[in-house]
Amino acid sequence: MTIPASLVPLPPRSRSIAPGGRLLIVSNRLPMTMRVHRGTVEVQRSSGGLATGLHGVHSDTGGIWIGWPGLSTEQAGALWPEMQQSLSAAGAAGIPLSRHELDGFYSRFSNGALWPVLHDRVDHPAPDDDAWALYRAVNERYAEAVIERLRPGDRIWVHDYQLMLVPRLVRERCPHARIGFFLHTPFPDPLSFATLLHAGELLDGLLGADVIGFHTCAYARRFLQAVSDQLHRPIRGDDVLVGSRRIRVGAFPMGIDVASFDACAAEPEVRVEVQRLRGTRGVARMLGVDRLDYTKGISERLLAFERLLTRSPEWRGRVQLSQLAVPSREDVRAYRSLREHVEQVVNRINGAFARPGWTPVEYRYGSVDMTALVALYRAADVMLVTPIRDGMNLVAKEFVASRSDCRGALVLGERAGAAEELRSSLLVDPTDTDALVRSYHTALEMTTAEQRTRMRGLRHIVAGNDVFRWAAGFLETLDSRTARRRALALRLG
């Protein structure tokens, strides 16, 4: 099979999202978290990238967001109906999941088996039959929730690796539905993907969609190769042929809410916090901000920092690495081990090099709000975004959007999806410790003139493709692909 060279990112045609029908968004988690407090239900809205990007089209079209509300059925207990009512008022529908289902579907299959393979790690434990059965059953539950609410003319947009069977399950029952799917992770080498038990069923699950989107052209190409190798489906240009259907596979690089970061960076509270953070003059600040995940390269980054201090004593007392790690998937063993490992390395570096008035690594395990995050980005001289593999990595884009002062240097791992766009960062192989150390030196010694030139280039790219354009671009492609079907559905009522 020849993979077309024409898999270029599809540029969105406009900022506005065409009124192409109601949007049913389907994601593992809802953009709000429910909590039971003193016998009543509380709803907390999330401001994550996906929620921000899709908020407009969701509310403008009277859409429904379908997903898990963050509470097991055991935790919700008798309050589940009340919770569903609050969600419904907010344009959402909650999928009830028990602790057992969450353990099998989410922790063991999605995060224990599928996530590592999608990041090209083949040393993963094989999923057990029970975990796969629960993944299937929960995907069926999501599909059922979509089918129950589907009306003629609706669009369905399914998100991410937890729900790869949903497009096929909906298609089987609703052959004329208009379905898009977006994968937020990388798509790996087809041979890595083939090591996963049930790889073929997962690929086939995705082929229920009309449009399948990835962050980069490379992921889209690998997906087409996997479909050709494993399912022997014909490929024409960027399309997969399944019977009479043509499925569009394309790159839609996700952006962030650039205007919000830019505006936040100008807030007086941020300025005050930046002054405080910069503290001691003459100490350069390096920064890492990540979910605590083994794909983010946190240990490798710390080891390179240790090597910098060991081999270049002139930096001792003159540089500090601030690492912020947001807790993640603590019920999966690999994540608990990673947390212990990172803490050990931090303690070892601080134990070996700290002196009165200077701590080499400042490590924080927790989440911060947007004001604190933007202040950290603004106070940094060097931003380290060095994942081993990453679908996109929005932190790199957030850093750039926060730097209206055009200062600071970005060290970016070449295997993050963002590296396809952010070419004027300092690109580095995140697994090569010496290369990382060299990039730290280059970043720390970069002149302000060079920082400005590079940052201008980066800001141009980030501003040109924000999260609203990303959503509009994907939905416009889905609309143009399915326009005839929509017209027919509306005529037939």
Ligand code: ADQ
């Ligand atoms: P993640 O791997 O979670 O998601 P990433 O792109 O790294 O996503 O973004 C993480 C988000 O969490 C950023 O918005 C960042 O600001 C925030 N964050 C991180 N640490 C934080 C902290 N301590 N406190 C507060 N906020 C923090 C997946 C894929 C990515 C892909 C995204 C979007 O793995 O590759 O970019 O989805 O598609």
